[in-house]
Amino acid sequence: MGKQKKTRKYAAMKRMLSLRDERLKEKDRLKPKKKEKKDPTALKEREVPQHPSCLFFQYNTQLGPPYHILVDTNFINFSIKAKLDLVQSMMDCLYAKCIPCITDCVMAEIEKLGQKYRVALRIAKDPRFERLPCTHKGTYADDCLVQRVTQHKCYIVATVDRDLKRRIRKIPGVPIMYISNHR
Template sequence: MRAKRSKQYRKLMQQYAMSFGFREPYQVLVDAEIIQAAARFKMKLGVLLAGALHGEIKPMITQCCIRHLYDAPTTTDQERSEKEGWIEVAKQAERRRCGHHELDEPLTTLECLTSVVDPKGSGKNRNCYVVATQDQEVRQSMRRVAGVPLMYVNRSVMILEPMASKSEKLREMEERGKLKAGLISRRPTGAGGKRKREDEEEEDMPDRARAVIAAEADGGVRGGTEPAAKKKQKVKGPKGPNPLSVRKTKKEDLKPIARPVEEERATSRNAAKSKPHAVEKGVDAEGDAEGGAAEGAIEATKKRKRKRKGKGGAALEGEPAVEGEAADKGELPEEGSRGVEGMIS
């Protein structure tokens, strides 16, 4: 609950600062009764006031209030010691001259504080005083003055009253006035009274828009400055691969065999430009050479090593085997071969 109360007090003082001009250090007027209440609860009055207002304070006391402390009746030694403590606390505060020190008897707290806060009876707190008092009549009277924060002690807790109804209404009116001043332009309409709709639109238009419209009108009618050229739109096409993700070609990957081939192709191209008929003959010759090479490769693939069969039908290493055509015709090896005898037996 303490944190919530502290947040409310901070927000309240910000409202007083924005609407009524309060600033640090806050001028706090204390009376005799709140000093006595703080001493009764053994409270440090200055620390609690600064904590409730969330800022530096400047405690002040009027001459009438300090005279009330001096005139307090005492009968016992304990009361006398308490009275001395009250006076010491009052002396730490700044003396506010109210002009009533010449009177034989001091004025009441209500009369004295009212003459200090609102001397002319205008209903406004022009000097931005914060009133800290235990007197209910004083607080009730100060609520009629706009912009007066009120404080009092309740069971050893420093209380800052919410904003009074008169202060709240004045703050709302000021906020509405600021809003209207920002939305509605206060330009004079001129001697003619009402303005045309086109003139109003031109006045509400920003300066840059006016300049653009004037330039277009000059270019179209008077032949003055040409309108600004339109920006060329970039033609979007297929994007290439990411250069960081593409594998770089190495010199080792380039085969040395490809170099003479490339050189031959380059020479043929150059020859084609100079002598096209000679190039055609060379192409035919290359085609014949390539065809012969292809036939030689096919014949090489057809040739296979033959293995001769030994005992038990196994082929011997280094000897050719019987071709499939001879086996189909029924041709067998010579009669004297031991391999045949082994097969017959």
């Protein structure tokens, strides 16, 4: 005994209620209003997004050596796994002086991770890292980094998090640094 083959029905439509069906309420029986056609002679208005003055042809003029790099929690963890010295590998990547910056939210996130990530916490407390104070409520690091980057376009964001990279790519003129293949 083999399987019975089901034949597909071609050009089958979903069944629809007629407008005279008694199950429909009175207000639903009204036919939908047709959209008004736009006048072709009228002037067309477009909404063009305003880019900040620091961007000239999508190139960020505020970026320059020494580079300020906002570091995310998972970037530190992945650099430990890949056995990379953070500051040295940043300088090798950009061929210039780099100042890794860490926000209070990222520090709080590393501290919350507990004893397992004590090496990451020790790296984050390195005196070469610049601490950036946060004024907002909550300690969600991704929102903090996105907010800081939208306000000031002078940062490079170092992260391995896919969602954060996707959010930052929507902001024009903000470069992303990430770790792949141990570099």
